[in-house]
Amino acid sequence: MELSGWGRALSAEVRAWRPERAPGLAEAFRAEREDGVIVYAGGRSYGDAPLNGGGDVIMTGRLDRILSADWETGEVVCESGVTIGDLMRVALSHKFIVPVSPGTGFATVGGGLANDVHGKNQHRHGSFGDHVQWVDLMLPSGEIKRITPVGDTADLFNATVGGIGLTGIMLAMSIKLRRVKSNAVLMREKKARNLDEFLAMQEEAREKHAYVVGWIDATARGRSLGRGIMESADDSQGETDAPMGGRKRMPVEMPGYAMNPVSIGLFNALYYHRLPFGGRERQAPVTQFLYPLDAIEDWNRLYGKRGFYQFQCVLPEAESAVGLRKLMEAISDAGTGSFLAVLKSMGKWGRGHLSFPMPGYTLALDFPHKPGVIELLERLERITLDHGGRIYLAKDGAMKAESFAQMYPKLDEFRAVLDRIDPNRVMDSDMSRRLKIRG
Ligand SMILES: Cc1cc2nc3c(=O)[nH]c(=O)nc-3n(C[C@H](O)[C@H](O)[C@H](O)COP(=O)(O)OP(=O)(O)OC[C@H]3O[C@@H](n4cnc5c(N)ncnc54)[C@H](O)[C@@H]3O)c2cc1C
Structure with a gap:
């Protein structure tokens, strides 16, 4: 079958296995093959991380059982194909929350x-x-091993965290949930007139609030460069009975030309001006706050058949102000535009050898797959490198292998683990080959 990343700009013909239970997965894994295998889970990575053109892919979507839960301590054991959104709904009904959740509930815990x-x-x-x-x-x-963050298996654990599926197949995991008082957050929205104001607001907000995110109008220029809306939120004490957020489908595939600088600019301007200058505050279901894009189930069809690329980088704290300005200028100069760009601050390093997070600021944008987009991505990659930052593998479909090696200083440690556990290169993917991850 043909599979694609969420951005639909990259796709692959694969031999797919879709086991119902763990024994079926073991069988699929033992199958004779020449061209490696990788897991395709929720398919919410934008590029080629879960693709393996000409080779095998094991789809884990049906391995979606919660195996046990302790509602005193919040320790949950589940299969790797459980979606974070499903786990979130179960957890909330017991006054717990999945402590870290991406912007979509359709990603699985394995992904x-x-x-x-x-x-x-x-x-x-x-x-x-x-x-x-x-x-x-x-x-x-084929051996099954329980790996933990401390002890003998810590190195393998750190290679698996952020290791884009290259250390093997995760069957199940234990996750420690966070206790909450309710299913809601108290959220505030505020306008920022430009990038400097945005960064100052985020710096202040992250000291005070649990959740902070900014939506930037990437088409604004000059004195308005980097204008946008900042959202901050905290756990709410009281429940909300507002709907947790319904789902609509994209009724049709949009024609590629619908996504042009005029429509994109208009959308960004409307989004910015919908909020009064004084801002506003409201209580919202936490799932609605965390997953705003999930309201339209297959919104990636907005970009038409050719799809789109997402670019996401993080820049270290000290380089953020200068580097982000250069990135925003390059984007507005290119004139391709992007629906809302997302700007978030990060405070901690990820524990994995190839984890993306570092203290600083991360910027994410979508670009329609049109002539000129690869050149723009190359420029953004250069600026990211020049400012000591890195590009996020979950979003990437275009980075060069040399840049990747410079951005991820623990690559050698990661390779050493793979050489030890996978000398015959059983695990493989389009991303692994493109970025020469195995060396
Ligand atoms: C709308 C949207 C918003 C997003 N927001 C964020 C965000 O805020 N923060 C963020 O960090 N990311 C974000 N993402 C990216 C997304 O969270 C990640 O790409 C995530 O990894 C997707 O999980 P998945 O289950 O879809 O995995 P897939 O995309 O199918 O696979 C991702 C990788 O995980 C590997 N993998 C998956 N399951 C297993 C397993 N059982 N064993 C071994 N390897 C496995 C795959 O081989 C692949 O390399 C967003 C994506 C979308 C579409």
Whole structure:
């Protein structure tokens, strides 16, 4: 079958296995193959991390059982194909929350760990790997090993966190949930007139609030460069009975030309001006706050058949103000535009050898797959490198191998683990080959 990343700009013909239960997965894994295998889970990575053109892919979507839960301590054991959104709904009904959640509830816990995903609370609660207590990993040899963040298996654990599926297949994991008082957050929205104001507001907000995120109008120029809306939120004391957020489908595939600088600029301007200058405050279901884009189930069809690329980088704190300005200028000069760009501050390093997070600021944008987009991505990659930053593998589909090696200083440690556990290169993916991750 043909599979694509969420951005739909990259796709691959693969031989797919879709086991119903763990024994079926073991069978699929033992199958004779020549061209390696990788897991495709929720398919919410934008580029080629879960693709393996010409080779095998094991789809874990049906391995979606919660195996046990202790509602005193918040320790949950679940199969790797459980979606973070499903786990979140179950957890909330017991007054717990998945401590770290990406911007979509359709990502699975396996995908969450393999990219060491972060949420709007990275500055306070770190990334996904910080809350996983153990993983049952099927190694490339077929052996199943329980790996933990401390002890003999710590090195393998740190290679698996953020290791984009290359250390083997995660079967199940134990996650420590965070206790909350209710299913809601108290959120505030405020306008920032430009990038400097935005950064000052975020710096102040992250000291005080659990969740902080900014939506930037990436089409604004000159004195308005970097204008946008900042959201901050905290756990609410009281429940909300507002709907947790319904789902609509994109009724049709949008034609590629619908996504042009005029429509994108208009959308960004409307979004910015919808909020009064004084801002506003309201209580919202936490799932609605965390997953605003999930309201339209297959919104990636907005970009038409050719799809889109997402670019996300993080810059270290000291370089953020200058580097972000250069990135925003390059984007507005290119004139391709982007629907709302997301700017978030990060406060902690990820624990994995290839984890993305570092203290600083992260910027994420979507670009339609049109002529000129690869050149723009190359410029952004250069600026990121020049400012000591890195590009996020969960979003990437275009970075060069040399840049990747410079951005991820623990690559050698990661390679050493792979050489030890997978000398025959059983695990493989389009991303691994493109970025020459195996060397
Ligand atoms: C709307 C949207 C918002 C997003 N927001 C954020 C965000 O705020 N923060 C963030 O960090 N990310 C974000 N993401 C990215 C997303 O969270 C990650 O790409 C995540 O890894 C997707 O999980 P998945 O289950 O879809 O995995 P896939 O995309 O299918 O796979 C991702 C990687 O995980 C590996 N993998 C998955 N399951 C297993 C397993 N069982 N064993 C071994 N390897 C496995 C795959 O091989 C692949 O390398 C967002 C994505 C979307 C579409």
